[in-house]
Amino acid sequence: MEFPSKLIENAVGELSKLPGVGKKTALRLALHLLKAEADTTATLAEALAKMRFEIRYCDTCHNISDTPECTICANKLRDHSTVCVVSDIRDVIAIENTGQYKGTYHVLGGVISPIEGVGPSDLQIDSLVARMGAPESEVKEVILAISPTMEGDTTAFFLSRKLRDFEGVHISTIARGIPMGGELEYADEITLGRSIVERQRQAR
Amino acid sequence: MEFPSKLIENAVGELSKLPGVGKKTALRLALHLLKAEADTTATLAEALAKMRFEIRYCDTCHNISDTPECTICANKLRDHSTVCVVSDIRDVIAIENTGQYKGTYHVLGGVISPIEGVGPSDLQIDSLVARMGAPESEVKEVILAISPTMEGDTTAFFLSRKLRDFEGVHISTIARGIPMGGELEYADEITLGRSIVERQRQAR
Numbered sequence: 001m002e003f004p005s006k007l008i009e010n011a012v013g014e015l016s017k018l019p020g021v022g023k024k025t026a027l028r029l030a031l032h033l034l035k036a037e038a039d040t041t042a043t044l045a046e047a048l049a050k051m052r053f054e055i056r057y058c059d060t061c062h063n064i065s066d067t068p069e070c071t072i073c074a075n076k077l078r079d080h081s082t083v084c085v086v087s088d089i090r091d092v093i094a095i096e097n098t099g100q101y102k103g104t105y106h107v108l109g110g111v112i113s114p115i116e117g118v119g120p121s122d123l124q125i126d127s128l129v130a131r132m133g134a135p136e137s138e139v140k141e142v143i144l145a146i147s148p149t150m151e152g153d154t155t156a157f158f159l160s161r162k163l164r165d166f167e168g169v170h171i172s173t174i175a176r177g178i179p180m181g182g183e184l185e186y187a188d189e190i191t192l193g194r195s196i197v198e199r200q201r202q203a204r
Numbered sequence: 205m206e207f208p209s210k211l212i213e214n215a216v217g218e219l220s221k222l223p224g225v226g227k228k229t230a231l232r233l234a235l236h237l238l239k240a241e242a243d244t245t246a247t248l249a250e251a252l253a254k255m256r257f258e259i260r261y262c263d264t265c266h267n268i269s270d271t272p273e274c275t276i277c278a279n280k281l282r283d284h285s286t287v288c289v290v291s292d293i294r295d296v297i298a299i300e301n302t303g304q305y306k307g308t309y310h311v312l313g314g315v316i317s318p319i320e321g322v323g324p325s326d327l328q329i330d331s332l333v334a335r336m337g338a339p340e341s342e343v344k345e346v347i348l349a350i351s352p353t354m355e356g357d358t359t360a361f362f363l364s365r366k367l368r369d370f371e372g373v374h375i376s377t378i379a380r381g382i383p384m385g386g387e388l389e390y391a392d393e394i395t396l397g398r399s400i401v402e403r404q405r406q407a408r
Contacts (some may be wrong), residue, residue: 004276005269007254
């Protein structure tokens with residue numbers, strides 16, 4: 001694609017480095033910004049730079065935070081005996097949006113992936129072990145809420161071996177099965193098979 | 205959606221103002237920037253701001269340009285007797301990419317759309333008339349290359365009435381018909397009907 005202006009070419013080049021944004025989308029975004037008020041671009045550019053350079057992570061759970069301790073860890077009303085281990089900040093947001101969880105989190109920052117060169121030492125695993133082993137720790141349950149992919153399962157397996165030395169701490173994983181509203185006949189065999197083996201008994 | 209950080213919330217809010225970017229996509233982009241080198245964000249923010257604040261438009265054709273006259277208008281090798289009228293800068297890029305056009309352009313900056321409150325005076329129509337009426341004008345043909353939508357057709361009709369006083373200037377529109385590789389049976393009736401009425405005679 002040839003551009004009539006170096007300025008546009010640069011902007012399109014940078015925009016198309018974003019995930020899911022190709023050259024055509026990048027051009028559409030750039031032209032949108034050109035048509036809109038100059039303020040729109042200034043505010044966007046400032047918000048992005050401010051976010052990137054001023055962002056902090058919670059010292060305890062490594063969730064994103066504007067303060068040294070995130071709002072969840074600092075909240076005395078939440079159940080500090082339960083830690084939900086997730087790979088990503090997005091998962092924290094997703095679980096918070098359900099309104100069903102009142103414990104704390106631990107954000108690994110990824111999953112073990114030999115192909116992408118991500119090993120256990122690249123993740124917040126040691127800090128989880130340290131957090132659980134601290135004398136003031138009140139952790140009684142660790143929920144492994146990691147996506148059931150190849151890498152996710154590897155990570156969960158690695159974690160459950162690391163954590164099994166903590167006596168008196170229950171380790172659980174999120175329930176797998178047929179999603180609500182899902183049709184049985186379209187479910188894959190592994191999910192359907194597991195959902196029968198690990199059937200949930202109904203309360204009478 | 206609740207965010208653990210005001211900084212992220214702001215960035216997501218600004219990103220989701222872009223066309224085709226919802227809250228979820230915006231969050232994905234923001235988290236991508238957080239994971240990537242800080243330089244990525246700095247370069248992106250700078251490229252956007254620089255583009256928006258330093259961009260110029262060609263004094264003649266209103267195409268985007270880094271100089272007062274764009275590279276197409278300044279190019280002596282191009283055919284300055286033919287002006288291709290398009291609604292948008294994107295159309296210039298698209299036509300340039302075909303490599304089939306050697307004339308100049310005139311960018312209207314939109315199409316007449318009463319619903320969106322865009323009238324003829326909001327577009328570069330007067331400047332087109334002035335450009336054609338100038339004593340040094342060498343324009344012999346105006347090609348109306350405007351998308352065949354309701355608004356586009358209105359704009360083309362308005363333009364052809366405005367321009368018909370220029371004697372000796374041919375007005376044409378881009379050919380409409382079945383796209384290359386298109387199947388006749390899937391073409392809509394209007395396109396197919398017009399493609400028969402306005403059939404192109406083959407050279408023997």
